[in-house]
Every structure is written in structure tokens, then in C-alpha cells.
Amino acid sequence: MTRLHPFTLLALAAALVALAWLLPAPGGGLATVAAALGLAGSRGLRRGLWPALATAAPFWLFLFILHDVPTTVALGLRITTMVASVVWLVAVLAPARLVEAMVAAGWRAGTAYLFAATLSAVPVLKARAQRIVEAQRCRGLSPRGGLGPRVRALRALALPLILSALHEVDERALALESRGLVPGARRTPLAPPPDRGAERAVRWALVALCVAALVWRLA
Amino acid sequence: MTRLSLEHVSFWYPATDTPALADVSLEVAGGEVVALVGAVGAGASTLLLVAADLAPRVVGGRLEGAVDFRGRGNGEGGRGIVLPTPWTQVSGMAFTVWDEVAFGPANLGWPREQITRHVDRALARLDIAALRDREPATLSGGELQRVIIAGILAMDPALVLFDEPTAELDPAGARMLWRLVRSLAAEGKAVIVATSDLDALPDVADRVVWLEQGRAKKIGPPALLAEDALCAAGLGTAVAVVWRAGGLPRPYPLTVDDAVRLWRHR
């Protein structure tokens, strides 16, 4: 499955979620949930099935508290489909392949950059935030205490994190410019994922299926 | 042949009145290594940004004077700059070292086999071929610095600019870097290096530019680093500074070998 084209994987996940909403509950929901959980499960218990179920479980609980059984089942199945599809997508799709697919499909280098760069930047900033928090803990920061001190502490923690990140924007821009990432640049795809005709057909079929379901529901 | 010439260049950063560069004139030829030395804030980094065509184009601000760059005749061979902090130069779009080094060439739109050739060569040159499948986020500062340099070299620039390239490197890495700088010059590239690693310069640099408060106070051969004025400013080689501090007479030795020779002839 990992060898499928990234757009096919995206289309599959999106179609499952769309169909979960478009097809009438509970039959439609059951079908899509089964498919989504099956996909998630194909990535293994630890990486696929367990995260999907664990993320979806709280929703079932709260739905049960707030709504009657039919509504709970209908919404629960939809949410579980969404959760399982995304869990599967994350497990099966390597960001590098998605970026290459975007570049190969003719998307501008800048657009491909946005998503990939955020993925890279989050762990770095999170680690920095953690270091700032630990440094402040050594100086007496505590989650106890009144609201006022905690809000001031928030400012003391957040401000250096944000300011240092903004300060880097200039340097990063310089580095990217000097390495050729200028607006409108057309990158050479380094390892474009192969896109077979059959896969393109499948993608269009999925789109058609969703449109058909939409039309059918509206009618 | 002259690759880069600056004529009476002055540069102001945005919203500042004091110029970061004041009336600097410099010519750098292919095959030459020019070193910029000076105190922090003297203008070395700014001069590199101007030479790289990043100031004022990307940085903003105002430039007076003329900056002229001549790449190679066939249109290839631009300018590459290696900035001081490796972490901010990572593309963010590459998930392996190989892809990171290939980032620049890919952006230039080169055909894939040309990219592969240049990237493999750059990896070998920086001795990081073994890291090619690693994730950039897992590298140490020194390894990442080499990856960044490889990424710039893979673009085959005609003018290479280094801003404190040895900051993250250990002594062995620093020696490798200075050997690399000389080999870049040997193949005809023009190189400008801003560095505080003064002891390496006698063997590496063809000329030294002493910058102070944005002005090119003196331009000359590396022997400049044994002159009294620079030693007094803290910009002499360690040997020269020690000789001077010990009250020994001029001329101050530039390198350890000079010092040994001078000492034996006392």
C-alpha cells in the first residue's frame, strides 16, 4: 500500500470520510467504518488499530451522555471513520513522498514547502518550548498558585519562544533564497512517485462515487 | 579574472542611521581566498550578504555604490552563502541528508542526473556520504554544518561565501574545512570567508580584509595579522599576540614556524 501514489492514498481517505457522511446511517457508517478500521488495522495493532480506537473512544462516551442511541451510533460511526482514515493515512503516507508528488504534479515549490516545513518545525519548537519550561521550573515556576501569577508565567514562557522563532524567520528566508527557493520556482522532482493510469482511474472513480452519493442524498 | 567587485559600497539596514558598511571597495578574483576579520558587528556578515545579493534585495535597507558579479561564461555558477547557524539553514523540506543536499540543485531545475552527480560529489567532498540516508533533524551541529556546506557546493557556485564556517566544527572538522576552502580556490572559485579563526588564515587566505565599524581599514596579505595595529585590536594570530604581549620586538611572527625561526635567531 505504501507504494501507491500519495494522491491515491489521500483520495481514498477523503472518500471514506465523505461517504461516511453522505451514505445513510447506520448502514453507510458501518460500511465505511469497517473499511477504515480495516485499513488502519493493516498498519498493525500499535500503529493503526489501537490509536484509531483510542482516539475515537472518548467521542462515543460523550455522545452517549448527550444523545439518544441512534444519534450516538450514527455520529459515532462517522467520527470513527474519520479518525481511522486519518490514522491510516499518517501511518501509510511518508511526508517526503507527498512533497515529491506535489512537486511532480506541478505544484509550485513554495506551496509544497509550506506543509513540509511546518512538519519539520513543530518538533523543533516543541523541544524549545520544553527547554524554556524546564528552565523556568528551575526558577520556581509552578502550576499551583493563583490565576494572576500563572497568566504572567504564561507570558514569560510564550514570549521568548515566539520572539526567537520570529527572529529566525529572516535567517531562514536568506538561506532559502540563496538555495534557489524563489517564488515561482519550478523544482525538479527528485524521486517522483510513479502514477499509474489505473491509480488515476481509481481516484476519479472515488470522486464520481462521492458525487453520486451526494446527488442521491439530495434527491 | 575578477568575479566580484565592490566599489565604494555603503549599506544601511532598514530603519537605521548608522551604515553597516561604509565606503568599502574590494575586488575578488576566481581562485582567490579573501578573509574578512573584525570585531563583532564590524560588518563582515553584512559584506557577505551584499556580496551574495541578499542585501538589500531580501534583507531590505539601502545600498550605495556598485556591486558587480560575474559568474562563469555559460550562465552557470552563481553565488552561494553559508550562514553561521546550521539549524536555520535546513530547508525543512528534506527528510534525508541526500535530499537536503539536493534541495538547491532541484530548485535550480537541473535535470536529475546532473543533480545526482553534483550531490554525490558534494557528499564525498564533505566526507558525509555515510550520512546520506539520515534525517537532518537527528544530526549533530557539526554534521549539519557539513550538510549545509555540501548543499551549497552542490549548486556549483562561482563565488562561495562563508560566515563563521568553523563555529560548529571540532578541530578536525575545522582543518577539513580549511582544506576544502583551499581546494575550492584551486578549482577556480572565488571564496570570501568571515572568520574569527585567525590562526588558520596564514595557510588559507590570499588576502585579509580588516573591517572596523563598516569600514575596510586595511587590506593586505595574511601577514597583516602580525601587524601591531591588528594585534592591539585583538585580531592577530595567537603567536603574534603572545609575542607582542611578551614585549618581544617587531616584526611579530605570524605562525609558529616564524616564531621558532625568530626565536632561534635572537
Add this chain to the structure above:
Amino acid sequence: MSVRLLVLVPVAAAISLALSAVVDAVALPLFLDTTGTILATALAGPGVGIATGVVTSAVNTLRNPTFWPFVVVQIIVALYAWAAARAGLFRSFRTAIPAGLGLGVIASVTSTPISYLVFGCTTTGGIALTTALGRALGLSPLGACFFGSFVSDFGDKAVTFALVTSVLHALPRRTAARFPWALRAIGAA
């Protein structure tokens, strides 16, 4: 979009996503997940802000798939922040905090239908429980849902606006001058 603004988007999105660690450390019931979007808009305008909001939602979705439908809220936040920046409302806490409260109302109005239709008001445990409370108080299902979203959004957006104001004022003049909207947002241009 110039390269500088292109670089701003992932940095701002990462700020939104990294602040969760800070919020946990001070044990305050906040999300601050629109901080980056509002900051990016105040610095560089609505286009950059919307891009930041979309990217934030996309990356957040990888961690928790239920975030994606709320990308609409991020876009509305960016547009509101743009209006606030144009009016220079980030010039002091006295103008920023009421503006943030206003955004809190708008954000919960926008997120309520999404929360109701997609999740049956169970978006988070907190919202679910406050919705139950609202129902117990006799509110209609939609009203109870709004009540749930409102309680969490109101304070969150006000604090976010205050934080962004602090950041904008803490930026050195030289840096702020390089972002197209920064000075106008703090009423200095």
C-alpha cells in the same frame, strides 16, 4: 508571496502547535491554537494568516483527526485579526482584550455548527460536559452547544489577543518594520 512571508507561515503554525506545551506547564484551560494565525495576520496580512490557519489545521489533523473541520474557524480568525490589525487594535491591552473577547464570540458562533453537525457537540470532553450542563439548564441542543464552545473560546481568544499584542510590542523596531502590517497593527504607522 515573498520568501520571507513564505517562511513565516510554517513558523507561525509551529508556534500555535508548540504552545500546547507551555499551556500545560501553567495548567491553564487554554488552547492558544490560533496564536500563530493571528500573529501572522497582524504581521503580514490576511493571505499569510489564512495560509497559516490552513497549515495549522492540516498538521494538527495528523495528530488528532477531528481538527480538520475547524479549519473554517481558523480562516474566520485570520479575517477577524486582519480587521483588528487594520484598525490598529493591537496597540494596547485596553483595545486588544475586548477585541479578543469579540473574536471569542465569533469563533464560538462559527465553531458551534461544526461541532453540532459533525461531532454532536462532543468535540472535546470540556465542551461535551459544558454542553450537558447547558442542557441541564434548559437550553436547546444548539444553544447548549454554543454555550459549551463559548465558555472555552471566550477566554482563550482574549488571552491570545493579549499575547499577540505583547509580542508585537516586544519586537525590535527594525524587525517589525520588515513585516508589512506589524507597525499598523500596533497603531504606529
